[in-house]
Amino acid sequence: xxxxxxxxxxxxxxxxxxxxxxxxxxxxxxxxxxxxxxxxxxxxxxxxxxxxxxxxxxxxxxxxxxxxxxxxxxxxxxxxxxxxxxxxxxxxxxxxxxxxxxxxxxxxxxxxxxxxxxxxxxxxxxxxxxxxxxxxxxxxxxxxxxxxxxxxxxxxxxxxxxxxxxxxxxxxxx
Numbered sequence: 001x002x003x004x005x006x007x008x009x010x011x012x013x014x015x016x017x018x019x020x021x022x023x024x025x026x027x028x029x030x031x032x033x034x035x036x037x038x039x040x041x042x043x044x045x046x047x048x049x050x051x052x053x054x055x056x057x058x059x060x061x062x063x064x065x066x067x068x069x070x071x072x073x074x075x076x077x078x079x080x081x082x083x084x085x086x087x088x089x090x091x092x093x094x095x096x097x098x099x100x101x102x103x104x105x106x107x108x109x110x111x112x113x114x115x116x117x118x119x120x121x122x123x124x125x126x127x128x129x130x131x132x133x134x135x136x137x138x139x140x141x142x143x144x145x146x147x148x149x150x151x152x153x154x155x156x157x158x159x160x161x162x163x164x165x166x167x168x169x170x171x172x173x174x
Contacts, residue, residue: 001111008107008172013100016165020095023157030157033150047080054082077144103165110166110173118170125166133158 024030037043051059061076062069106128115121137154140146146154 004111004173005104005107008110008169009100009104011172012103012107012165012169013096015168016099016103016161017096019161019164020099020157023160029153033147033153035147047078048082051080051082056081075145077140099165103169106162106165107169107173110169118174121170121173122166125170126163129159129162129166132162 051057057080059076059078059080061074061078062071106125109128110121110124113121113124115124133155136158137146137151141148141151
């Protein structure tokens with residue numbers, strides 16, 4: 001079982017990594033579902049002037065944790081890296097490692113489910129993929145008002161990432 005898990009994790013992680021790379025770097029659907037500011041420099045200056053930490057932080061507007069009530073107007077959930085960050089090969093390696101850990105968990109679940117055919121294992125993986133991708137995206141649409149197109153792209157991309165990894169995992173866990 002250990003060699004099946006490791007093989008499934010490494011190959012399933014690679015399949016997920018390749019899909020995520022294609023999805024974000026080649027396909028237009030992510031950039032078409034994300035809005036842009038009219039003046040990046042003005043927004044950058046405003047954010048830096050008003051942040052409370054130079055660490056990577058997620059901010060909300062209004063500041064929910066301080067008990068401030070929503071007075072209307074814009075609402076935001078912002079993942080902010082005040083010091084910025086550049087693309088690096090280390091980030092690619094980190095992504096592959098994370099994808100492999102997640103593939104390991106999925107492979108473990110598939111093995112525990114004891115599905116005896118490739119098709120049954122793939123159906124099981126598709127169910128996991130659907131639930132996980134919906135659960136990861138729908139709450140932000142509901143609570144933060146994430147745009148429908150952004151939410152649908154997140155659901156589709158999440159499902160496809162897990163399903164593509166699952167194609168390999170279903171084969172290697174037999």
